[in-house]
Amino acid sequence: MLYYNDMNRRFLLSSALLFAAGSAAAQAKTKVVATFSILADLVEQVGGERIELATLVGADTDAHAYQPKPADARTVADAQALVSNGLGFEGWIDRLAKAAPFKGRAIVASTGVPTITAGHSHGHGHSHGQGPDPHCWQDVAAARRYVDTIAKGLAAADPAGAALYRDRAAAYDARLAELDGWVRSEIGKVPASQRKAITGHDSFRYFSKAYGVQFQSPRGYNTSTEPSAKDVAALIRQVREQKIKALFVENMTNPGLVEQIARESGAVVGPRLYSDALSKPDGPAATYEKMMRHNVTALVQGMLKN
Ligand SMILES: [Zn+2]
Known part of the structure; x- marks a missing residue:
């Protein structure tokens, strides 16, 4: 009996402490x-x-x-x-x-x-x-x-x-x-001359500078929000001539233009890249680290086909 009471008291005491600690943390x-x-x-x-x-x-x-x-x-x-x-x-x-x-x-x-x-x-x-x-x-x-x-x-x-x-x-x-x-080691698996990719908009300049990948985007050509048909045609010609197969669309942009370039140059659009936003928790880029790993894996796979 004494034993039981003792245990019981200890249990009550520790739950009271836990409760106090919990509420203090919540307040803080x-x-x-x-x-x-x-x-x-x-x-x-x-x-x-x-x-x-x-x-x-x-x-x-x-x-x-x-x-x-x-x-x-x-x-x-x-x-x-x-x-x-x-x-x-x-x-x-x-x-x-x-x-x-x-x-x-x-x-x-x-x-x-x-x-x-x-x-x-x-x-x-x-x-x-x-x-x-x-x-x-x-x-x-x-x-x-x-x-x-x-x-x-x-x-x-x-x-x-x-x-x-x-x-x-x-x-x-x-x-x-x-x-x-x-x-760096993943990008290093791609021969330097093949490190080229097309994306929907130009949000990879810092990546480009740090890791030595050349990005081009149909929306990077002029100051209007929509590129001209001439600029898109020039990019398609370049994609064909340089045999660029690494084409990507970002998760938060309209895929239309990149899909058009892929269609007209015979390339296939790769997995989505996450540039300006993470994926939902069940997606492939739920954290910054996962986002970078996902993007780099997709880029390397695409660029190895260039
Ligand atoms: Zn952006």
């Missing part, structure tokens, strides 16, 4: 908003259970062309930290933050990343003019800088969590370093 969660799915994964890797994360632009959705909803303003108004890519990627973010209003810590993930200047229209609904290309995350080295900036920003918004953010960021950074090496 730092509310963080990330603008789009790829960034949200990086933030999640750093923040883990310590943060309550909301994502404005979800899987398979184009963040360039996003139109904030009234609920987004409420989400942003409640947040202690707001993580955006910057470089004009989310053209709508400043207005949303002002209207909400957002009073927390703004973290611009691309801060400090050496940028590539885009000289022409991006092609899916906005123009970069002469500004920097915002798609830095396609170079894993840039994503590693994002992670460092996110960890420092979260620590500033929630100083009590600084050590946890730093440790998680360091562990994740080690995985990203390994990922970067893997990308």
Whole structure:
């Protein structure tokens, strides 16, 4: 009997402690908003259970062309930290933050990343003019800088969590370093002269610069959002002449043009590439790491046919 009571008391005591710890953790969660799915994964890797994360632009959705909803303003108004890519990627973010209003810590993930200047229209609904290309995350080295900036920003918004953010960021950074090496060794399997691919829009410049793959896009040719028939014809001629078989469509863009080029040049469109958004959780690119591995695997398979 005594034994039973003792056990019972210990059980009650430990559940009370667990309950107290659980509710304290729930109260302490730092509310963080990330603008789009790829960034949200990086933030999640750093923040883990310590943060309550909301994502404005979800899987398979184009963040360039996003139109904030009234609920987004409420989400942003409640947040202690707001993580955006910057470089004009989310053209709508400043207005949303002002209207909400957002009073927390703004973290611009691309801060400090050496940028590539885009000289022409991006092609899916906005123009970069002469500004920097915002798609830095396609170079894993840039994503590693994002992670460092996110960890420092979260620590500033929630100083009590600084050590946890730093440790998680360091562990994740080690995985990203390994990922970067893997990308290089995979691309290295393709002879240099065959490292060419066609994509629907030009969001792979950072990838191109970091890993030595030449990308061309029907929408990269001029400043209008739709390329002229002449430009498309020129690209088709080039695809035929150079026997490019690596043709791809991104997950958040209209596949029409690339399909036309494939049809008219005798190529077959490969698996979808994930450029500006992750896939849904059951898809092949549910995290940043999975996205890079999926894209590189598809690119290498396609380019080996060139
Ligand atoms: Zn884009």
